[in-house]
Amino acid sequence: ESLDVDAHDVFDHDPDLYGKMVRYPLEVLAIFDIVLMDLVARMEPLFEKHIQTRIYNLKSSICLRNLNPSDIEKMVSIKGMIIRCSSVIPELKEAVFRCLVCGFYSEPVMVDRGRVTEPHICQKEQCKASNSMTLVHNRCRFADKQIIKLQETPDEIPEGGTPHTVSVLMHDKLVDAGKPGDRVEITGIYRAMSIRIGPSQRTVKSIFKTYIDCLHIKKTDKSRLHIEDSMDTDNTNASKSSEDGHVTDKIDKLKELSKLPDIYDRLTRSLAPNIWELDDVKRGLLCQLFGGNALRLPSGANFRGDINILLVGDPGTSKSQLLQYMHKLSPRGIYTSGRGSSAVGLTAYVAKDPETGETVLESGALVLSDKGVCCIDEFDKMSDNARSMLHEVMEQQTVSIAKAGIIASLNARTSVLACANPSESRYNPRLSVIDNIHLPPTLLSRFDLIYLILDKADEQTDRRLAKHIVSLHFENPEVVEHQVLDLSTLVAYISYSRKYIHPKLSDEAAEELTRGYVAMRQRGNNPGSRKKVITATARQIESLIRLSEALARMRFSEVVGVRDVTEAFRLLEVAMQQSATDHATGTIDMDLIMTGVSSSERQRRDNLVAAIRDLVMEKMQLAGPSMRMAEVKKPYLSVHVVCPDTIAICPLS
């Protein structure tokens, strides 16, 4: 039995006592125990168990690496990760002997410093046989003992170093209190013992072995178990922000950051700081990193929280760099080239191009990046087969693999960040997105945001890039832009937020969302056009919810506010303006993304069909039903060229 004592209380009571306790723990703790036994005896005279004081929460904890000879025999508090546990060892505490001659049981003999002295003669008056005593195992008292190895946590390891370890000795109740992989804080007494080579040997090894006699163990990562849908836990990035080391400190710092009024802009600036402009694209990418809330309804319906983004643009517009940067930032990120992604499988295939001899790795990127961001470069070069897999991944967030007659459905809760080059080497502004990148519209519609990154020949930007490269090489990197979070802080910020912040829509925000959505749809009803143009669909409203949740997360806010929704609308609109604008009319048209055909185009086709039908009817009336097909077609050969799929219907009618 034990009594936990907070060292802070000891300090508050008497700083001098605290100092003595830390410096001379062996003596002071023995006194504590005596006092405690006294008290117990007074309160409950029948209480017979031994009770022990366990001190915890020392005022200062020491880094495992900094333990040095001056800490020997002192009370220390260290944080670390358990990497190994020994099996439980029964340790003899009291031995009982029996005389082989007369069967007399001796009084229990206490074990003194690891040794027990066997009585030489039987104590029974009548017997007095010598060397007759034997140990009776099942009447002895044993105590549990265990040794664990504690290792430094990754954030305490200096650059170019490897983690240190220390052995910790656990007694009684502490046995099996921690498992390998647990992060714990241990309070104990640091001890050293000399190594005896053996009683016969003359020389003595001057080396001492050190260990910590554990008084108290506290798990520091309990809270992690309660968080569901957190980012992967044994990831380096995530663990940096997790609750150890100077954790509370760090979290406080992050929280402080989140309270800054300009945190959104600051985060935007911190994302790939050496890529300029493209601010709205970066905002979209930020939303992807933070992500929305995944929702699983009791009915079994799933709503994904991951935001998918497609970047389309000219070569040389640092798309790939953005992707690389995102890959660095996102925990469990996977970076792959569309050329070599086979979407499924945990293994990969090396393929060799028969013509050029280029080797390509086809890897199962999507499964591997479960709960991360999957960055796919050269999305347009992806094989159709792999792409069709993406449909499932991007909506259902699973991948089905058929192997040996069994269809396995693997989780692929991944956000997809893809970038594609226009099919002609440069983006043709006169054609739609669909025509520019030969991607099926069904796939396109699954992206929440589609950004067009066009290379406008801009001397200003070029100059800036040139200046940046030069400064990078001449070892005077530009004066660090102010108010930019460094990479590790950004990673910590994101993973903390993903783990702990789960914002809910406020009523006002929901109202704003509805209002905005209705307004968006109404925009399609142009007074000029007869037919309704769809400017928003249900998919967009889901995207909007995800985006606004992500935006709230950036502020560590548990509530999605109106301003998040407004910003989400703005982001969506910016992205749509770039990609879903019908170049013929200059308006936003979701049909362009959903079906690949804009409604103005569709209307034009309809008109054409009607006109042709009229013409054909006219001709038929003139020439009668026996008119030859060729004659009908002849005058409209030009039409045929323009619109082959439309004319195909004509002969039938």
Add this chain to the structure above:
Amino acid sequence: RRESEIHRRRKAERMVGPQYDLVGNPLGAVRATFERAAAAESGGRDPVAAFRSKDWGASEVFRSFLFEQGGLDKVPLLDASNLGLIKPNTLVRFRGMVQDMLGNEFYAGAFKDGSTWRTNKFTDFSPFAMPHPCDSHLWERHLFHCVPVPGQNSWTLESSPGPDLRQMANCLTPEQREKRKRDGDDDAMDVSENGNGGSSSCSKKPKEDDVQIPSSSAEMPASENVPQMNGNDHHIPGSSFSCLVKIYDMPESQVKLNDVAEFIGVYTFDPELAAPNDNSDDIMFDLIEDVTAQLPPSKVPRLHCLVWRKLSSVDFLAKHPAVEPLPSLLKGIRQSLLSHLTLVLGKDDLAANCLLLHLLSRLRTRVDVVTVGRLSLNFTGFNRESVSIFGKQLNTLIQGLMPYSQAIPLSIEYLNTATLQPRKDNKSGRLVTGVLQLPQGAHLTFDETLLQSGSLASKGVENTVLLKNLMESQMVEYDFEYYKLEMATDVQLLTLSEGKSNILPSDLVVPFRASTVSAVNATSEELESWRWYLATVRSLPQSSEPEIYQTIQDEMVSAMRNDRSLGCTELSRWLTMAQITASSFGEKSLSLEHWQMAKELERLRKERMQ
């Protein structure tokens, strides 16, 4: 009184040194200096407390002996071949890479023997019974597991040979050794007597102290003394030799993982302690097992380091030609190296130029995820036949030029089976090395022509990710079971492949066009001068005048105007190439001329790509 003290010190300093056999009995000098220093401090209540994690003058003696009096050449170099020949408790050198850091070890550094303070520094054993803990001081030292540098090329070993041990062993009979030791001991006696006059604590020093351990081991028959080499069960693949170095008085952060260094110190080995002791009666010892327990002293020698220094590629050169690296001199060597490279590459001038830049590249800075200065190279257009000709020649040449290099045949089977990632084995507490645990400045050549279509298992996928990471960001992830830790590296990477390698995306892709096949051999003088050239140029400082910044920026802007596909990576590479070109001529700063040369190279390369 003060004057006499100063006088005494000076005298002591003079007396220490050559009189001692610092090579044969380093511990004698250590102890003598300690006792003298302790005596000097004897006024205080606790005279030796001041010596904790501090040098009392012993390292100083060795430092001046080694570097100022040329003693370094007299110290034998410890390696697998002479492990058995070196006598314990003598001074040795070891050159190697820090493969693992085993934390620190506490030992009774100073203790009181009667009224005299004695030290256990630089040794594992004490000739005396340990006194009560009150009379001893616990000090700490850092343990490093060091191995011969992976991929170390044979020429580096010739650069600093120790004295021939076989000879030494013959001429140094035990009697002589004894005598020397006694001489040294007598000197110490003289010093203390002269210096301290009537001071009792020191002059009572028993004479045998210094001699006891060395003599006890020297009396052993040599055969018993020889530690057995048994390389098979060692965990370093391909290497059967390693050394446990114990370093004193230094913040641990000074030594980094994968550093290459020379350690000079006392080699200790006690056959009595080397024998496994199964009869350990205390269960505690079995449980708090030590990492060092798996490194039996019979296989892994202990070296108590007195002096150490980091080694760079310059240190491996045979002689240090005391020549100023003048541009005119470097230019000449550059020309001869370049023409040799051209010959090796079958008269492919462009490839030779690129290879030269590649060999001279090094990681300059790291900003966030961007690395500046590296230039990995991919020669395309190889097939199995041409690799067997040119690849072989190229490998031989690189082996002759770079201090550490490895050629890796990149086949499916290799990717699926090789252990590239270093991994911490938490059971044994040691870092299990992988192929990618490399020192800074190592060179790797991948032969991708062996790669056929096929499936990669999960290990193969992990390996390719590691390689790609190394290529792109010069980082290697080490596996610590519960988390991964990224270690920065600076490794030069050359890939020979059929088409452009997408598994190992290099900075510079050059289609290789050989026209002739000629067997070429370089003389050893040539090789030496080239090694010197490469090492010197790589270490040249780079500065530049601000005027050039503007010119280059303008150049870049106009280049971008002409070719919209140019991005950050290309332009950055151009600048890297220009900078290396400048230093290849021995120039410290970049000029427009070099920029144009780099651009011309790039133009030729682009032409060939089409």
